[in-house]
Amino acid sequence: QLQLVESGGGLVQPGGSLRLSCAASGFSFDYYAIGWFRQAPGKEREGVSCIRDSTSSSRTNYADSVKGRFTVSMDHAKNTVYLQMDSLKPEDTAVYYCAAEKYFHCSVIRTSDFTDWGQGTQVTVSS
Secondary structure (H helix, E strand, C coil): CCEEEEECCEEECCCCCEEEEEEEECCCHHHEEEEEEEECCCCCCEEEEEEEECCCCEEEEECCCCCCCEEEEEECCCCEEEEEECCCCHHHCEEEEEEEEECCCCCCCCHHHCCEECCCEEEEECC
16 A cells, blocks of 8 residues: 655754655556645645656656745655755645656646645744
């Protein structure tokens, strides 16, 4: 059974960094894209990043709001995807989720394109 578990959230000051992890089980990264999403209070869930890395192709994509500050990576040996978040801003405060979709291209990052989701981890950026 496919399972995703996020970790690494917490409280950080503006300008600080956090690294989120998405540990996957029950499937192989070779056939799946992993997306990162976030949802702030009172707002819709939005796409943050997406990564696909197989023997035949690889791709990453980022929302404009996080380009240059966030970096997504995939460790096949650990079946874990990471989201390195630097230069964090108060507006990055949200619950962050990872999601998986088979054979997805990552050309866009939409919640409606992903089927399987983790439970989320809270990120709070505040002084």
